[in-house]
Amino acid sequence: MLTFQTPPTLQLSFAPKQSPQIAFSSKNASLALQNSNNNQLIQSLCKQGNLKQALRILPNESKPTQQTYEFLILSCIGRNSLSDGLDVHRHIVENGFDQDPFLATKLINMYSHFNSIDNARYVFDKTRERTVFVWNALIRALALAGRGEEALSLYGQMNQNGIPSDRFTYPYILKACVSSSYSSISLLHKVKEIHGHILRHGFESHVHVATTLVDVYARYGYVAQAAQLFDEMPERNVVSWSAMIACYAKNGRPSEALELFREMIAKTQSDVPNSVTMVSVLQACAALAALGQVKLMHGYVLRRGLDSILPVINALVSTYAKCGCLEIALRVFDRMNRRDVVSWNSMISGYGLHGFGVEAVQVFRRMIGSGISPSSITFVSVLGACSHIGLVDEGKKLFKSMVSQHGIFPSAEHYACLVDLLGRAGRLEEAIRIIEEMRIEPGPTVWGSLLGACRIHCNVELAERATHRLIKLEPTNAGNYVLLADTYAEAKKWDEVSRVKKLLEAQGLQKVPGCSWIEIKKKIYSFISVDEINSQIEQLHALLVQLVMEMKEKGYVPETKFVLYELDQSEKEQIVLGHSEKLAVAFGLINTSKGETIRISKNLRLCEDCHSFTKFVTKFTERDILVRDVNRFHHFRDGICSCGDYW
DNA sequence: ATAGGGTTAG
Numbered sequence: 001m002l003t004f005q006t007p008p009t010l011q012l013s014f015a016p017k018q019s020p021q022i023a024f025s026s027k028n029a030s031l032a033l034q035n036s037n038n039n040q041l042i043q044s045l046c047k048q049g050n051l052k053q054a055l056r057i058l059p060n061e062s063k064p065t066q067q068t069y070e071f072l073i074l075s076c077i078g079r080n081s082l083s084d085g086l087d088v089h090r091h092i093v094e095n096g097f098d099q100d101p102f103l104a105t106k107l108i109n110m111y112s113h114f115n116s117i118d119n120a121r122y123v124f125d126k127t128r129e130r131t132v133f134v135w136n137a138l139i140r141a142l143a144l145a146g147r148g149e150e151a152l153s154l155y156g157q158m159n160q161n162g163i164p165s166d167r168f169t170y171p172y173i174l175k176a177c178v179s180s181s182y183s184s185i186s187l188l189h190k191v192k193e194i195h196g197h198i199l200r201h202g203f204e205s206h207v208h209v210a211t212t213l214v215d216v217y218a219r220y221g222y223v224a225q226a227a228q229l230f231d232e233m234p235e236r237n238v239v240s241w242s243a244m245i246a247c248y249a250k251n252g253r254p255s256e257a258l259e260l261f262r263e264m265i266a267k268t269q270s271d272v273p274n275s276v277t278m279v280s281v282l283q284a285c286a287a288l289a290a291l292g293q294v295k296l297m298h299g300y301v302l303r304r305g306l307d308s309i310l311p312v313i314n315a316l317v318s319t320y321a322k323c324g325c326l327e328i329a330l331r332v333f334d335r336m337n338r339r340d341v342v343s344w345n346s347m348i349s350g351y352g353l354h355g356f357g358v359e360a361v362q363v364f365r366r367m368i369g370s371g372i373s374p375s376s377i378t379f380v381s382v383l384g385a386c387s388h389i390g391l392v393d394e395g396k397k398l399f400k401s402m403v404s405q406h407g408i409f410p411s412a413e414h415y416a417c418l419v420d421l422l423g424r425a426g427r428l429e430e431a432i433r434i435i436e437e438m439r440i441e442p443g444p445t446v447w448g449s450l451l452g453a454c455r456i457h458c459n460v461e462l463a464e465r466a467t468h469r470l471i472k473l474e475p476t477n478a479g480n481y482v483l484l485a486d487t488y489a490e491a492k493k494w495d496e497v498s499r500v501k502k503l504l505e506a507q508g509l510q511k512v513p514g515c516s517w518i519e520i521k522k523k524i525y526s527f528i529s530v531d532e533i534n535s536q537i538e539q540l541h542a543l544l545v546q547l548v549m550e551m552k553e554k555g556y557v558p559e560t561k562f563v564l565y566e567l568d569q570s571e572k573e574q575i576v577l578g579h580s581e582k583l584a585v586a587f588g589l590i591n592t593s594k595g596e597t598i599r600i601s602k603n604l605r606l607c608e609d610c611h612s613f614t615k616f617v618t619k620f621t622e623r624d625i626l627v628r629d630v631n632r633f634h635h636f637r638d639g640i641c642s643c644g645d646y647w
Numbered sequence: 648a649t650a651g652g653g654t655t656a657g
Contacts, residue, residue, distance in 0.1 A: 070648090105648065136649055171650045211651040218652095242652040249653095279653040311654040318655065345655040352656095380656040413657065420657085445657065631657080 042068055046075040051084045055091055069097060073106045082114040089123075098126065105133040112141030132166055140172045148180025152190070167203050170194070171212040178216060191216055207233070211240045218247030238271045246280040249287065255524070257284035258293065273300075275309040282315040286322040289601040289628050292522040294323050314342045321350030324599050324626045324633060341367075341375050348378065352385025354633045355642050360385030361394060376408055383417035387424055388632050390646055395421045416445035423453020424646070428462055444473040448480070452605075455483045455490075463487040478509040486562045494566045501564070516580035516602045520591045527583040540586040544577055547586070551616045559609040581610040585617060585625065597624040605629050606647065615639050 042064075045054035054072070069092055076085035089107060097103055104127040111120035120141045127134055135158050142151035155173050158165060165173075177190050195204075195213060203209045210233050217226040230236075230244045241264045248257035261281050264271060273281070278301055285294045298316060306312050313336055320329035333339075333347045344367040351360035364382045367374065379402055386395030399418050402408045410418075415438055422431040431450055435442050447466045454463035463484050470480040481504045488496040504511070517526035530537065548556065560572035567575075576582075581602050588598035606629040618625050619639030627634045635642035 102648070109649080133649060140649075166649090168649045174651095206650090208651045213651095215652065237651090239652045244652090246652060274652095276653040283654080314654050340654090342655045347655095349656060375655080377655050384657065416657070449657085 043071060046072070051075060051079065051081070052087065055084075055087050064091075064095060064097075066097065066100060066102060069103050070106055073103070073110050077110055077113050082116060085110050085114065086119075089119075099128060101127060101129045101131045101134050105131075105137045108134065108137040108141055112137070112144060115145055117141060117145045117147065130161075130163070132163055132169070135163055136166070136168050136172060139169065139176065143172050143176035143179055146179045148176040148178065148182075151176035152180065165197075165201065167206045167209055170198050170203055170209045174212045174216045178219060184220060188220060188222070191220075205234045207235050207237060207240060211243050214240065214247065215243045218243065218251065221251055223247060223251045223253065236268075236271065238274055238277065241268075241271055242274075242277040242280060245277060245284070249280045249284040252287070254284035254287035257281065258288075273304070275306045275312045278304075278306055279311050279315045282312075282319045286319040288517075288519075288524060289323050289599070290519045290522075290524060291320075291323040291325060291599060292519050294319050294325075296522070310338065310340060310343070314340070314346050317343065318346035318350060321346070321353055322628070324628060326350055326354050326356075339370075339372070341372055341378065344372055345375065345378050345381050348385060349381035352381060352388055352632075353628075354635070355388050355644075357385045357389030357391045357394075361391070361398075364398075374406055374408070376411060376414070379408065379410075380413055380417055383414065383421060387417060387421040388643070388647070390425050392421055392425050392427070412440060412443040412446055415440075415442060416449045419446055420449040420453065423450055424456060426453075426457050428453060428457060428459055432462060432465075442469075444470055444477075447473065451480060451483050455487050458487055458490045460487055460491050460493065475507070476509060478504060478511055481509065482511050485564055489564050490561050497564055497566075512604065514580045514602065514604050514607075516584040516600055518584045518588050518598070518600050520588075525584075525587060527580040527587070529580040530578040530583075537583055540583050540590075541577070543586045543590065544582055547617065547620070548573075548577065548613075551613075551620055554616065554620065556612065556616045559607075559612055562607065576607070576609040579607060579610050581606065581627065582613060585614060588625070589617075589621060589623065594623070597626055599626045599628075601628045603630060605631060606634060611641065611645070611647075615641055 041057070042054045045051070045057070051072070069088065072088045073085070076082075076088055092098055092100075092103055092107070104123050107123045108120045111117065111123065120138060124130070124134060124138045135154070139151045139154050139158075142148070142154065151173065155165070155169070155176070158169075173194055174191065177187060177194060180187065180190070182190060198204050198209055198213070204213075210229060214226045214229050217223075217229065226244065226247045230240065233240060241260070245257050245260050245264070248254065248260060257280065261273065261277070261284075264273060264277075278297065281297055282294065285297055301307050301312055301316070313332060317329045317333045320326070320332065329347070329350050333343065336343060344363065348360045348363050348367070351357070351363060360382055364374070364378065367378070379398065382398055383395050386392070386398065395418070399410065399414065402410055402414065415434065418434055419431045422428070422434065428450075431453060435446055435450065438446070447469045451463055451466040451470060454460075454466060467480055467484040470477070474480065481500050485497050485500040488494075488500065514529035515526055517524055527537070548558070558573045558576055560569065560576055563572040563575050565572070565575070581600060584600045585598065588600060592598055606627060611634070614625055614627060614634070614636045616639065617623070618636040622638075625636040627636065629647075632643070632647060634647065
C-alpha cells in the first residue's frame with residue numbers, strides 16, 4: 001500500500017487551518033467562484049503574489065482540478081519559491097491528486113527547477129502509473145543536475161520495465177552521458193551504445209535527436225563523427241547548423257566553421273542564422289584572428305538586427321580584442337547599455353591580451369564598483385593580465401581577495417595563473433612553494449605554468465621536476481617534452497636534449513609545428529616553419545636573407561640558444577630564419593602597403609629570435625607589426641615591442 | 648505536457 005510519507009528532504013509544514021486573513025473575504029471569494037471558475041480566482045491571487053492565500057482558499061471554497069494545480073505549480077516555478085512548491089505538493093496529496101501522472105510530471109519538473117532532486121525522485125517513486133512523461137521528466141531532472149549515471153540507470157530500468165522510450169528520451173539520455181563522470185573512453189563507448197539504441201528505434205533522422213548527437217560527439221572532439229551525422233541528416237534547421245558550426249569553432253577548425261556558415265547562407269532560405277549561430281561564427285573569427293572577417297560578420301549582425309543581444313555583443317567585444325583591435329572592442333563595450341559579468345570579463349581579458357595590465361585591473365575595479373559580482377573566470381582574466389605585465393604584488397593581492405572579499409575558492413586554473421605570475425617574474429622558488437602548499441590537486445595547468453617559467457629562466461632542475469609530473473598527467477602532450485628539451489638546449493645539455501627527443505619519438509609523438517598566418521584582403525595565408533627552403537617560399541626567403549644581412553649591420557644578432565640541434569652558428573641561424581613568423585612577416589611586407597599595420601598570428605609562443613627580428617624589422621622598414629602569439633599580442637613599432645620584452 | 652545549438656580564461 002502506497003501512502004504519502006514525508007521523506008527527510010521533503011519538509012512539508014502543514015499550514016494551520018485557520019480562516020485566511022485576507023483582503024478578500026471568504027464571501028467575496030465564494031461570489032467570485034460562482035461567477036467564474038475557480039482557476040480564475042486562484043490565478044488572480046497568484047498574480048497578486050498571494051500564493052499562500054490561494055492555497056488556503058483552495059480546499060474550503062472550491063473543487064480544484066488538475067488544471068488548477070498545474071497552474072499553481074507553474075506559478076511556484078515563476079516565483080522561484082520552493083516553499084510554495086512544497087505547499088502545493090502537499091495540497092495535491094491531500095486532495096487526492098497524488099496519483100495523477102500529469103501532475104507528477106509537472107512536480108518532477110518543478111523540483112528539477114529547484115534542483116531538489118530527492119524530492120523529484122520521491123514523486124517518481126510514489127507514482128504508480130508511470131507514463132513515458134514521468135520517466136522522461138526524472139531522466140531530464142537527473143541529467144540536468146549532473147547526475148548522469150543515475151539518469152542512465154533509470155533509462156536501463158525503463159527498458160527493463162518495457163516502457164518504450166520516445167524521441168524526447170534520447171536528447172535527455174545523451175545529455176546524461178555528458179553530465180556523467182565517466183572517463184572519456186568509457187563515455188565514448190556509452191554514447192555509441194546510446195547511438196545504437198537510437199538507430200534501432202529509428203530516431204536517428206529525428207532533427208532534435210540527431211542535433212543532440214552532433215553536439216555530443218562535438219563536445220568530445222569527435223569532429224568527423226559529428227560531421228558525418230550532420231551530412232546524413234535528412235532534415236536540418238538553424239539549430240543543427242549552429243551545432244555543427246560550433247563544433248568546428250570549438251575544435252580548432254575555425255576555417256571550416258566559417259565555410260559552413262557561408263554554406264548555410266547560400267543553401268537554405270529557411271534556416272536563417274540567429275544570435276546563437278553568430279556567437280559561434282565570431283568565435284571562429286577570433287580563433288583565426290581574422291579582423292576582416294569579423295568586420296564582415298559585424299555587418300551581418302547589424303543587418304539582421306542581432307546587435308542588441310547581449311551574448312552577441314559580448315562575443316563582438318572579445319572577438320575584436322582577440323583580432324588585435326582593442327579600440328573597436330572598447331568602443332563596442334562603452335556603448336553597451338547593459339553589461340553582464342561576461343561583458344566585463346571580455347574587456348578585462350582584452351586588456352590583458354594586449355599587455356595593458358593596469359587598465360585591466362582598473363576595469364576590474366569599475367566592475368566591482370558597478371555592483372557586478374566577479375566570477376571565477378574574472379579572476380583568471382585579471383590574474384592573467386597581471387602576469388603578462390609582471391604586476392606581481394597586485395596579482396598576489398587579487399588572488400588573496402578571491403576568498404576574503406568575493407567568496408570564490410581558487411581552482412587549479414587560478415593557481416596556474418599565480419604560478420605563471422611568479423614564475424615569469426623569475427620567482428620560481430616562491431612558485432614551487434605555492435604548488436607544494438596547494439590544498440587541491442595541482443593539475444596539468446599548474447605544472448605547465450611552472451615548466452613554462454622554467455623554460456624562460458632556464459631552470460633545469462625545476463623543469464625536470466615539472467615535466468616528471470606532467471608526463472604522468474598528460475602523457476601525449478608533446479609540448480611538455482619540447483619545453484624541457486628547450487631548457488636543456490639553452491643549458492647546452494646536448495645529451496639530455498637527444499634523450500628527450502628519443503623519448504618523444506618512442507611514443508610516436510611529434511612536436512607541434514610552428515604555424516603563422518596573415519589575413520590579406522580578407523584571405524588567410526598560412527606558413528609552417530621549415531628547416532629547409534622550398535620553391536614556394538623562395539621569394540620570401542630571399543627577402544629575409546637580405547633583411548637579415550642589412551639588419552645585422554645595424555646590430556641585429558640572431559638568437560639561437562634554444563635550437564634543438566648541436567650545430568654551428570650559421571646552421572642555427574638558417575633554422576631560425578625558417579620560422580613561420582618570419583615568413584609571414586616577409587609575406588606581409590610584400591603584400592601590404594606602407595603605413596598599413598601588418599597583423600600576424602602564431603600558434604605557439606613567439607621565440608626570442610623572431611621577437612628581436614621583428615623589432616628590428618619595424619625599425620628598419622618603418623612599419624608597424626602586430627603579432628598575436630598563443631598567449632598575447634605584441635605591438636612592434638620603431639624597434640620596440642609593447643610587451644617590453646617580458647612575455 | 649517533455650526535446651536540440653551560443654558568450655568570458657589559460
